[in-house]
Amino acid sequence: MDYLFLGGLLLLGAFTGFAAGLLGIGGGMLLVPFLTMMFTAQKFPIEHVVHMAIATSLTTILFTSVSSVRAHHAHGAVRWDLIKWLGIGGFVGTLLGAQIASLVRTPVLSLIFGVFVSYSAFQMLRAKKKAADGGSGLPGNGGKFGVGTLIGAISSLVGAGGGFITVPYLSKHGVSMHQSVATSAAMGFPIAAGALVGYVVAGQRFADVLPALSLGFIYGPAVLGTAISSVLFAPLGARTAHGMDVSSLKKVFASLLFCLAGYMLWKAASTSGLLS
Incomplete structure (x- = not known):
């Protein structure tokens, strides 16, 4: 592993951490x-x-979610009553979803990611606030477990902590936006834990071809490099957000997401042989 690659990982972690703190999005x-490019x-x-x-x-979320959740919990914003069943479902969903993802070919996985990120960017541009009623419209414990499982399964296919699903879902069902964001951040940990176990197990079948320092499909140096700088820069982004209007920045960020989605769609086409 060369120093340029390591420096790139640290820079990537700093950028994603700052963006997460500034705009309230997952990295x-x-x-x-x-990471696909690198x-x-x-x-x-x-x-x-x-x-x-x-x-x-997904594994980096184990580290980045802790500091985020601590900050949200200090303000009493995390709905732990919702996390219990949503979180268990999220763990199960990513654990099982990782096994499914390992069977999906790279072009298809790239296509799924590209479509999902395009949709997320579109939603960011048209996001509207919902009236809060405390979450009275949410289903019972079994329903929460089912929703959490679905969120975890989708997260395992796109590598995100589920925030772009959890936040709209909770806010749509009457949970305040502040509590929705905080609860979504707390959901990141069980989702990441399920992904850690799931992708370690799923990657064992390919251990002979994966690079050194990999644990299943998880590349250790990339987790370490991005997590360290992300944890350091996320609070800086959060502090910056309080002193500026980020609505225009969200438009810029959505444009970046469209570009990244385009890259993954190109990756899907190129690895499937459509561009050859």
Whole structure:
């Protein structure tokens, strides 16, 4: 592993951490395409670069979610009553979803990610606030478990912590936006934990072709490099957000997401042989 690659990981972590703190978004939608680029440049097995990018992205959430949740909990914003069943479902969903993702070919996985990020960017541009009623419209414990499982399964396919699903879902069902964001951040930990276990197990079948320092599909140096700088820069982004209007920045960020989605769609086409 060269120093340029390590420096790139640290820079990527700093950028995604700052963006997460500034705009309240998860870093997965940034990490996956950039890690895919970097892993491809490092000549990692092309049939597994997207799987490794998704697994690595999700694992970093184990570190970044802790500091975020502590801050939200200090303000009493995390709805732990919702996290209990949503979180268990999220863990199960990513654990099982990782096994499914390992069977999906790189072009299809790239296509899924590209479509999902395009949709997320569109939603960011048209986001509207909902009236809060405390979450009275949410289903019972079994329903919450089912929703959490679905969120976890989708997260395992796109490498994001589920915020772009959890936040709209909770706010749509009457939970205040502040509590929705905080609860979504707390959901990141069980989702990442399920992904860690799931992608380690799923990657064992390919251990002979994956690069050194990999744990299943998870590339250890990338987790360490991005997590360290992300944790350091996320609070800076959060502090910056309080002193400026970020509505215009969200438009710029949505444009970046469209570009990254385009790259992943190109990756899907190129690895499937459509561009050859």
